[in-house]
Amino acid sequence: MLAMNYRGPRRVRIDSKPYPEIKHPEDAIVRVTRSCICGSDLHLYNGNVPDTRVGSTFGHEFIGIVEEVGPEVHKLKIGDQVLVPFNIACGKCSFCQQGLYGNCHESNTEATAVGGIFGYSHTAGGFDGGQAEFVRVPYANFGPTVIPPGMDPDDAVLLTDVVPTGYQAAEMGGIQPGDTVVVFGAGPVGIMAARCSWLFGAGRVIVIDQVDYRLEFVRNYAPCEAYNFNEMDDPVVFVKKITDWMGADVCIDAVGAEAAGSPLQTITGRKLLLQAGSATALHWAINSVKKGGIVSVVGVYGPTDNLVPIGNVVNKGLTIRANQASVKRLLPRLIDHIQNGILAPKALITHRVPLEDVADAYNIFANKLDNCIKPVLIPPSARS
Amino acid sequence: METIETLAQKYTHIRGWGIDADPKNDPTYPIKNRTDAEQRGYSWQRPTQQPIDTEVLRSIERPNVSAVFGTSVPPTGLSGQIRRFAFRFSESEYGHWLPLLLADRVNVVEGLIDDVRQGIVPNIFAEKGMLADWKYNRKNLLQHVLIGAVVTTTILTIMSRTKGPGRA
Numbered sequence: 001m002l003a004m005n006y007r008g009p010r011r012v013r014i015d016s017k018p019y020p021e022i023k024h025p026e027d028a029i030v031r032v033t034r035s036c037i038c039g040s041d042l043h044l045y046n047g048n049v050p051d052t053r054v055g056s057t058f059g060h061e062f063i064g065i066v067e068e069v070g071p072e073v074h075k076l077k078i079g080d081q082v083l084v085p086f087n088i089a090c091g092k093c094s095f096c097q098q099g100l101y102g103n104c105h106e107s108n109t110e111a112t113a114v115g116g117i118f119g120y121s122h123t124a125g126g127f128d129g130g131q132a133e134f135v136r137v138p139y140a141n142f143g144p145t146v147i148p149p150g151m152d153p154d155d156a157v158l159l160t161d162v163v164p165t166g167y168q169a170a171e172m173g174g175i176q177p178g179d180t181v182v183v184f185g186a187g188p189v190g191i192m193a194a195r196c197s198w199l200f201g202a203g204r205v206i207v208i209d210q211v212d213y214r215l216e217f218v219r220n221y222a223p224c225e226a227y228n229f230n231e232m233d234d235p236v237v238f239v240k241k242i243t244d245w246m247g248a249d250v251c252i253d254a255v256g257a258e259a260a261g262s263p264l265q266t267i268t269g270r271k272l273l274l275q276a277g278s279a280t281a282l283h284w285a286i287n288s289v290k291k292g293g294i295v296s297v298v299g300v301y302g303p304t305d306n307l308v309p310i311g312n313v314v315n316k317g318l319t320i321r322a323n324q325a326s327v328k329r330l331l332p333r334l335i336d337h338i339q340n341g342i343l344a345p346k347a348l349i350t351h352r353v354p355l356e357d358v359a360d361a362y363n364i365f366a367n368k369l370d371n372c373i374k375p376v377l378i379p380p381s382a383r384s
Numbered sequence: 385m386e387t388i389e390t391l392a393q394k395y396t397h398i399r400g401w402g403i404d405a406d407p408k409n410d411p412t413y414p415i416k417n418r419t420d421a422e423q424r425g426y427s428w429q430r431p432t433q434q435p436i437d438t439e440v441l442r443s444i445e446r447p448n449v450s451a452v453f454g455t456s457v458p459p460t461g462l463s464g465q466i467r468r469f470a471f472r473f474s475e476s477e478y479g480h481w482l483p484l485l486l487a488d489r490v491n492v493v494e495g496l497i498d499d500v501r502q503g504i505v506p507n508i509f510a511e512k513g514m515l516a517d518w519k520y521n522r523k524n525l526l527q528h529v530l531i532g533a534v535v536t537t538t539i540l541t542i543m544s545r546t547k548g549p550g551r552a
Contacts, residue, residue, distance in 0.1 A: 007495050007496075007511055009492070013510065047488060050488065051467065051484045054457070055457045056456055092430070093428050097419050097421045098419050098422065099417035105450065107453075108450055109442050109449045110471075112445045112475060116454065122441070122456075125453060126454030128456040171415070172415060303481055357515075361513070363512065363513030369516060370516075370519075370520045
């Protein structure tokens with residue numbers, strides 16, 4: 001089968017790899033029909049996530065058709081069209097029982113902070129991902145969800161990560177009616193977080209990024225105020241100024257380790273890898289929120305130390321809430337929102353690329369070429 | 385599961401224990417569906433264990449191998465040795481993460497050697513997706529190529545001078 005093959009920082013290619021095996025009685029094999037490249041894949045692509053081994057296949061956002069099931073799989077059958085949450089969760093451990101599906105304790109043997117994630121380094125379990133023709137899906141009785149009849153596959157694939165992550169970013173903000181919410185980052189998750197902030201009753205939604213076409217997109221899609229931080233002397237002062245010098249009620253970090261905007265963070269975090277990527281967006285979020293405010297973090301950071309302004313967290317009495325999205329917990333509500341026309345995620349998809357051209361797709365997305373918001377890879381068997 | 389009442393019995397020797405407890409004051413709500421399951425420790429009915437038929441590196445912060453695990457790229461070669469060393473340390477140690485990052489870099493060189501061994505000449509232009517640069521970022525690509533050519537020419541010129549006659 002064809003699969004993306006990581007060869008080193010900013011080098012990927014398509015290769016022929018062995019068809020995946022059933023390795024556990026609750027495994028299924030899924031034939032991929034759509035897979036996305038996620039903003040957090042870029043942390044792997046750039047070599048920022050430890051234990052990303054040459055030969056790995058990335059891809060944690062995918063949908064497909066059940067091709068084969070293990071002997072203990074009874075909730076799926078061959079031929080089912082499924083969306084597969086990016087978290088690999090057993091549904092049985094104490095964390096899954098609490099709805100913390102991103103923190104499953106039975107899916108990642110190599111680290112305890114995060115559960116297993118498809119195609120996201122050995123630090124997230126060493127699973128091959130969905131940027132391939134076929135993929136092994138563990139815990140098939142729990143994670144994969146049959147796509148509701150009539151749902152557009154492009155909407156379905158975004159339910160595997162982008163939509164729940166953006167929604168949970170807003171949810172973790174504890175947004176109260178009328179609150180001012182500032183979202184750092186106008187990538188697909190930031191765009192969705194801005195859109196979902198309204199669903200929680202925000203009174204004002206502001207997005208800050210440095211790429212004009214993304215700002216234009218979020219302004220139309222969310223709809224919200226959107227500003228380019230390159231046109232400001234200081235984004236923190238800018239937020240204070242436009243919030244009557246108080247700061248925002250809620251700030252959302254939807255960027256993570258790839259943040260631009262601070263030379264020191266870029267050198268120490270992105271180039272020298274001495275901390276968990278650049279924490280610029282996190283700094284800005286902590287410093288832009290009002291006293292007593294809430295900072296919600298869904299941006300992905302690596303596992304080493306951060307030069308985080310923790311003193312300001314204490315001095316300002318902040319609440320910081322952060323996690324990988326618990327996709328399975330949020331799916332019922334989000335499916336309703338899509339079916340009721342409240343959310344239309346497929347509008348984020350700007351590029352449809354044959355799986356064979358995965359290297360070009362990564363370059364386009366990583367370097368924000370051709371006004372790219374979200375690329376989707378289509379395997380040969382799914383192209384008609 | 386222990387209720388607040390049974391817990392209270394345990395702590396009767398501590399005057400005032402729990403009098404201000406407010407179960408609704410949970411800043412993690414609604415992300416965490418509080419079940420108190422975590423207070424019962426490592427006690428859930430574990431899923432069937434995936435057969436451990438390949439080398440799996442395990443965090444020393446857990447007592448066992450997780451019931452399922454990925455087997456995409458088992459550790460091999462020098463990078464594998466470095467990864468094995470890293471897994472002697474907990475996830476809170478630089479001794480864990482920095483060797484892993486080093487192993488990743490070593491692994492890139494091993495990947496190139498493997499390619500050559502298998503008769504594959506890596507197409508760096510294609511692997512970097514530079515066809516997209518040619519389509520959408522041509523000026524930048526040409527700048528990079530030009531800078532690369534100037535640097536390479538300069539280095540080659542300096543090297544050829546140092547090797548020249550009379551310098552032995």
